[in-house]
Amino acid sequence: MITIYQAAKVITMNPSNPEATHVAVRDGIILGAGSLQELAGWGDYELDTSFSDKVILPGFVEAHAHLMAGGMMLLPYMGYFDRVRGDGSVAPGIKSYEALINALKAEERKLSDPHEPLVAVGFDPIYFPDEARLSRHHLDQVSATRPIYVHHASGHLSTVNSAMLAANNVTRDLQVDGLGRDADGELDGELREPPAMSLCRTGFSVVQKINNTDQAVIEFGAQACNAGITTCTDLGGVSLLVPKTLDMWRKHTDREDFPVRVAQYNLGIMPGDSGDCESFADGLLGLRQYETEKLRFPGVKFILDGSIQGFSALLNEPGYFSGSDHGQLLVVPDQLKDMLKSFHTRGINIHMHCNGNLTQELAIDAVDKLLREAPWFNHRHTLTHAQLTTQAQLRKMARLGLCANFFSNHLWYWGDQHYNITVGPERANQLEPCASALREGVSFAVHSDAGVTPLGSLHTMWCAVNRVTPSGRVLGEYEKISAYEALKAVTINAAFQMHLDDEIGSIEAGKKADFAILEEDPLAVDPMHIRDIRVWGTVLAGRKFEAASAT
Amino acid sequence: MIPFTVIGGYLGAGKTTLLNELLRNANGRKLALLINDFGEINIDALLIESREDNRINLSNGCICCTLSDGFHAAIESLTEAAPDQIIVEASGVADVHTLAQYGHSPQLQLDGVIVLADAETVRIKSKDKFVGRTIQRQLAAADIIVANKMDLLDKATQAEVISWLETHYPAAVICPAINGQVPLHLVMGVHLVDKAATTDSGHAHFTRWSWQQPAGVGVEDLQQFLAHLPPEVLRLKGTLSQPDGTRVIQVVGQRQEIRSAPEITAEGLTLVAIGVEGQLECAQLDQAAGRFFKPDP
Structure with missing residues (x-):
């Protein structure tokens, strides 16, 4: 059966056939984009006019997100910016301590068992520079009896109330270094780094266990659909070689009504993994026999350093603008090339998390050496985040065939902090250098790193186009790109760096019928309006999925 | 523990x-x-x-x-x-x-x-x-x-x-x-009851010092002794019986710890220390112990 969708406009991202009014689909595959007259020749069809006032684009491809995006929204959200849950409801941003306490009080009232801990996520102290550090005294105002655990957005800290400390027998005589204390040495409820955080295990373990669950996968899929995303990575999945985890993903993605294709990139290195890279790489290749219509295993992910706002990314000279450098590499430099080689020689696509440009230099050098030992002209290995990429690094990346996946959402969410605190004006203006990548010929995508920031390809695009911060600053006029280039970065380019561009990422005969259905044309609206365009939903393999809207 | x-x-x-x-x-x-x-x-x-x-x-x-x-x-x-x-x-x-x-x-x-x-x-x-x-x-x-x-x-x-x-x-x-x-x-580490005492895998580059005293030592004496510990002591471990419960003593490098451990039964003072052979002078430790751990008059 052939369906022909009629649209106000079809934007194909196929430069050979850029625009159309109709797109024809048979058995989940695109027959073509063109006029009704051109498409009618395929045979009997049903004309679907429900999108006739909407714009059809290729379904968005999010090349850097995490299952955590789903898991974290199952818990009360205390982040600074609004977040939309899978059901379309909005978790409002928390702009003051008073709002935080009130929001926690409201959550507290929802719990019936008086001993059940209240565990909340997403709080980020970087947005409250004028406030005292969040302490147990703030949280004690919520409840003196119910244990409360507030997990910070960075993942490196939490703040708990007195009842949570008591419930876990955490007392002032414990010598763990990350226990925050007041001037008298009394515990103040701040727990820094996992050795201290895990002392409050009744809170810590809730956050740890929320991700690899059925509900997290379902929530993840729903959020993707709301954003118009039809292929979403879980970039840095864990334990996919464990049958239980694989079964969980298979179970959900096999369902007809699961709204998104998932591209799984297992972590290639986990501290403490036994076994060598060679057998691990064989294991990942073996996973490909279990690939299905909506579950793919294109590659492997390595995390090489920390974050810029956490001061744990490795920066080249002249280092951090203010604050102290806690640069932390997560791989041993002398081992990196050989670790990558096990995957590279098997044709497994590699994505490397590099937040700092010194880390990036390490990654680029490793790939340079790797390619001299084992040529692979079509590797499409990708430096992901790559936020502080220098001009020289872009030139090297272009020649080595490396792709970039820029964290454009940072321009909005932490742009002011990068300008004022972390890297200073010049380098903040060159963050996420999309225009430079374009000039130097480096193929790039842009991403959300959800749940670090919300899934939302239009927002991610908007950041790359406008580069505006919450204070109204334009961060780097010379790195702005056009809406068209930004759209490429969330569709065909994102598919390219996962070796999936022959199947998804554009509307083209023979490719999968995956569409984002928008109420307005992102290439025609005022660029500042791009993120506000309403997403009707998606079409995935020819099946419609309407975005949830809160009622 | x-x-x-x-x-x-x-x-x-x-x-x-x-x-x-x-x-x-x-x-x-x-x-x-x-x-x-x-x-x-x-x-x-x-x-x-x-x-x-x-x-x-x-x-x-x-x-x-x-x-x-x-x-x-x-x-x-x-x-x-x-x-x-x-x-x-x-x-x-x-x-x-x-x-x-x-x-x-x-x-x-x-x-x-x-x-x-x-x-x-x-x-x-x-x-x-x-x-x-x-x-x-x-x-x-x-x-x-x-x-x-x-x-x-x-x-x-x-x-x-x-x-x-x-x-x-x-x-x-x-x-x-x-x-x-x-x-x-x-x-x-050193162990007061050393299960590994019989073999030392050929790494006999250590001098081991020990001290035992049935009674008459207080926590303050112990603190004094530790404050005068020669830097050549790499590790020291011990127990001290007190009326309000046993103390466990541990020294690793320059980190010293005296901790209450009421669950442990001990008699008097027992200390064991190690240092590199040729560097740690047992006589020096004996002297310090003799000075701070005076038997009951």
């Missing part, structure tokens, strides 16, 4: 050799090794009895555990197995100080942070633009720095390296080692 020891050090400093030595010389002690590194554990195949998901059981009762479910989970499951000691091998780039904080968890007791340094390369590597700061942080977190592979250096260079380490890391005690043979006592 399970003793918790962290072994750190950059690639090539000799951690893997040391771990295998430890496993071969456990001598009845049930060691639990947590491996925080990637790559083959390189455990002597003859020792391996069985493998589970993240765990290898060895024929001598020891276990090796990987960290794929995270540190907290690994420690929880190990605590249940009730080993005599937990030893963590930190990855070459790990933040040793943070890892060591797990040793302060309620069921554990931090028994020492031992950082291995390749004496030949440590000074250059500490300036490396990628890992220099990491290596500096590791060394700064150490109670004991083992300057390994000293045999590869001439006498003058050996002295330079030791002096460099002493100057830059004054909080640590520096212990030289040769031929990659790291003294096991440093890692295993």
